[in-house]
Amino acid sequence: MLLDPSKTPWFTFIDLFAGIGGFRIALQRLGGRCVFSSEWDAQAQKTYEANFGERPHGDITLESTKAHIPDGFDVLCAGFPCQAFSIAGRRGGFEDTRGTLFFDVADVIQRKRPKAFFLENVKGLRTHDKGKTLATILATLRDDLGYFVPEPRVLNARDFGVPQNRERIFIVGFRGDLGVDSFEYPAPANSGAVFGDVKEPQPVSAKYYLSTQYLQTLINHKKRHESKGNGFGYEIISDEGVANAIVVGGMGRERNLVYDHRLTDFTPQTRIKSEINREGIRKMTPREWARLQGFPEDFKIVVADISAYKQFGNSVAIPAIQATAEKVLEKLMLR
Numbered sequence: 001m002l003l004d005p006s007k008t009p010w011f012t013f014i015d016l017f018a019g020i021g022g023f024r025i026a027l028q029r030l031g032g033r034c035v036f037s038s039e040w041d042a043q044a045q046k047t048y049e050a051n052f053g054e055r056p057h058g059d060i061t062l063e064s065t066k067a068h069i070p071d072g073f074d075v076l077c078a079g080f081p082c083q084a085f086s087i088a089g090r091r092g093g094f095e096d097t098r099g100t101l102f103f104d105v106a107d108v109i110q111r112k113r114p115k116a117f118f119l120e121n122v123k124g125l126r127t128h129d130k131g132k133t134l135a136t137i138l139a140t141l142r143d144d145l146g147y148f149v150p151e152p153r154v155l156n157a158r159d160f161g162v163p164q165n166r167e168r169i170f171i172v173g174f175r176g177d178l179g180v181d182s183f184e185y186p187a188p189a190n191s192g193a194v195f196g197d198v199k200e201p202q203p204v205s206a207k208y209y210l211s212t213q214y215l216q217t218l219i220n221h222k223k224r225h226e227s228k229g230n231g232f233g234y235e236i237i238s239d240e241g242v243a244n245a246i247v248v249g250g251m252g253r254e255r256n257l258v259y260d261h262r263l264t265d266f267t268p269q270t271r272i273k274s275e276i277n278r279e280g281i282r283k284m285t286p287r288e289w290a291r292l293q294g295f296p297e298d299f300k301i302v303v304a305d306i307s308a309y310k311q312f313g314n315s316v317a318i319p320a321i322q323a324t325a326e327k328v329l330e331k332l333m334l335r
Contacts, residue, residue, distance in 0.1 A: 011332065014035060014037065014077065015036070016077065017039065017081070018038060020048055025318050026322035032075070034052075035073050037056040038056055046302060046303060051299055060104050073112065075328065075329075076108060076109060076116075076117040076118070080119065102137055106141070116174050116332060118328055119172070123154050123168060148181060150182070150185075155185065157293075158190065160320040162193055162198075162294050162317060163242045165244055166246070168316070170185065170320075183328075194240050195237050198288055203260075204262075204282065206268060208283045210282065211276060213272070218233070218234040218254060235254075237256055239258075246292055248314055256283075256284050257283060257284075258282060258284060259279075262280075263276070286305055293317050
């Protein structure tokens with residue numbers, strides 16, 4: 001079913017909370033045309049524009065932004081943030097979701113009535129607020145908006161060809177009048193990918209290597225947590241291993257350190273207070289993070305490293321999105 005994106009698109013979609021366009025790449029590969037995108041972060045907008053030739057609209061909570069959404073598109077895509085709802089339980093129906101970013105997704109669905117939607121969120125959405133958040137989301141989509149919504153599924157990116165343990169919950173839905181009454185999420189298709197498959201082919205800058213002082217700080221930090229019975233701390237991924245989920249903040253980069261003994265010039269490239277470690281331990285590069293998410297090699301990284309890590313860490317794993325979107329589109333092709 002994979003179509004040449006240069007051919008005439010056979011379906012249209014919109015890209016909410018677009019980030020740097022992971023959803024867009026996946027659906028364009030399947031023959032779709034993006035007719036609207038929204039992303040409020042200026043640095044992400046910059047990357048999106050560099051790669052797709054258009055700047056996303058801004059804050060989707062604003063009526064002035066929603067006014068630009070066209071009628072008649074087929075699929076709504078959104079990787080919306082997880083938020084608590086102010087009203088516990090299911091008392092106010094659609095009103096329960098007001099004040100959250102999910103409400104804006106639901107509002108667009110209510111106004112535009114797309115044939116289908118595809119939502120992505122963190123795995124923790126299942127248990128967020130003791131399950132009340134997901135229950136309210138599903139009740140809104142099913143009861144208030146009238147969509148057939150099969151039970152959401154948590155999929156792992158590593159099962160779809162990238163060497164990253166990244167579990168995310170996927171929620172899909174079909175407009176009630178289409179008669180869709182069943183849906184099967186894609187089966188795992190583990191390719192056995194390992195970090196070595198996405199590792200930089202050439203030596204990287206010394207700036208990615210840890211200083212001896214920082215490495216010792218990480219070692220001490222891990223020992224302190226281990227003494228308390230905690231599992232927090234840095235981790236080094238072997239070339240034959242699979243990366244932990246790349247995330248923004250916390251220990252996101254430190255839980256995905258790698259060995260790379262190709263460095264020959266140990267002159268510090270940043271203002272570190274000590275020497276570069278001689279054990280070959282470095283952070284992954286932004287391009288390696290891009291590959292872990294399934295971004296193509298020609299995807300342009302036009303921002304500083306700190307922004308690039310944030311953007312790829314917040315993005316979706318494209319192969320898992322594409323495999324699921326293909327299943328959604330198979331249902332639409334029959335109607």
